[in-house]
Amino acid sequence: MNGRLYWKQRIPMIFVHLLCMAGLSLFLIANGNSIDSVILVLSVWVLVLALYLCRGYFGRKRQLEKLLELAEQLEERYLISEVMDKPEPADDRVYYRVLKMAGKSMLENVEKIKRERAGYKEYIEEWIHEIKTPIAAMKLICENNRTDVTRELLAELEKTERFTEQALYYARSEYTERDYFVREICLFSVVHRAIADNKYLFLQNDVRIDLQETDDTVFSDEKWLCFILNQLIVNAVKYSTKKPVIKIYIRHENNVTVLCIEDNGVGIEADDMPRIFEKGFTGKNGRGTGRNATGIGLYLCRRLCYKLGIGINAKSSDSGTQILLSFYTNDFINQVQG
Numbered sequence: 001m002n003g004r005l006y007w008k009q010r011i012p013m014i015f016v017h018l019l020c021m022a023g024l025s026l027f028l029i030a031n032g033n034s035i036d037s038v039i040l041v042l043s044v045w046v047l048v049l050a051l052y053l054c055r056g057y058f059g060r061k062r063q064l065e066k067l068l069e070l071a072e073q074l075e076e077r078y079l080i081s082e083v084m085d086k087p088e089p090a091d092d093r094v095y096y097r098v099l100k101m102a103g104k105s106m107l108e109n110v111e112k113i114k115r116e117r118a119g120y121k122e123y124i125e126e127w128i129h130e131i132k133t134p135i136a137a138m139k140l141i142c143e144n145n146r147t148d149v150t151r152e153l154l155a156e157l158e159k160t161e162r163f164t165e166q167a168l169y170y171a172r173s174e175y176t177e178r179d180y181f182v183r184e185i186c187l188f189s190v191v192h193r194a195i196a197d198n199k200y201l202f203l204q205n206d207v208r209i210d211l212q213e214t215d216d217t218v219f220s221d222e223k224w225l226c227f228i229l230n231q232l233i234v235n236a237v238k239y240s241t242k243k244p245v246i247k248i249y250i251r252h253e254n255n256v257t258v259l260c261i262e263d264n265g266v267g268i269e270a271d272d273m274p275r276i277f278e279k280g281f282t283g284k285n286g287r288g289t290g291r292n293a294t295g296i297g298l299y300l301c302r303r304l305c306y307k308l309g310i311g312i313n314a315k316s317s318d319s320g321t322q323i324l325l326s327f328y329t330n331d332f333i334n335q336v337q338g
Helices: 003-009 011-030 035-073 077-083 090-144 148-178 187-197 199-205 222-238 297-308 331-337
Strands: 183-186 208-211 217-220 245-253 256-263 310-317 320-328
Touching: 003 011, 003 035, 011 035, 090 148, 148 199, 148 222, 148 297, 183 187, 183 222, 187 199, 187 208, 187 222, 187 245, 187 256, 199 222, 217 222, 217 320, 222 245, 222 256, 222 297, 222 320, 297 310
Parallel strands: 208 245
Antiparallel strands: 183 217, 245 256, 256 320, 310 320
16 A cells, blocks of 8 residues: 555645644634643644544555455456455445446456357367268278378378367367376376377388387376377477487486487477477477478477476477476375385
């Protein structure tokens, strides 16, 4: 609270009190009262006025500090009128009513936007599921009629299917908590599933997969983790060299299980590294190179990793890029596993 502003606003009232005190003093002296009695009356008046103003100042200050504290604790701050106490002063009640009306209007708009977004998400999901059927049918036709043309067509269908999957998971990523099922899974069983999903991509680009397989298990959602691995594998192939190699292995750091996806591609420029997980950022190696970079893949991976409690980091050099997925194990999980 601005103390200087508070006292500045009280100047007219103080001035009126001073005029009244001067008038009362003249009246008391004119009626034969002693100077000492007049001074006593004025002293009591000044003391009462000072106490009233100080009480108002500190009471107001406490009220506003409490209001600010409530606002900082709220995630949706437009709901502040729902949790604040109804003020006692009449002029404050007017502001309180205006705040309630504004909060109600904002809440209605937020609910409207949520309904619109939910409807849009539902439409996207339905559209993607509808388009998957003809894609699957075309893939089956191409697989049963192998020619150079159908192989090219199959590669393009695989790419289209990956984009539709990406759009589907992007639409679902805002509400992952309604869609995931966390349980103990073997990391390399998910890795094998992701490799199988991209078999045509590997064949087309002559990719060699180097797996250092272990039986490590973590607690996560298999479906969402497989999608994250798919995005990372596609990125590794997209930025590969003439003889691409993707190396996947696990290492342990204290209570952290780290899944490493390493490639021998073109790497990431040092200036681009801080921004690779930003939405829409493609970097120097992704622009104008024919790689069709969208800047969505790594952004979506980070978003999903955050929701699943998985750490994600990247290291890169001229000899390739390394993506690290960190699965944290606490004491409770150790007891369950042990």
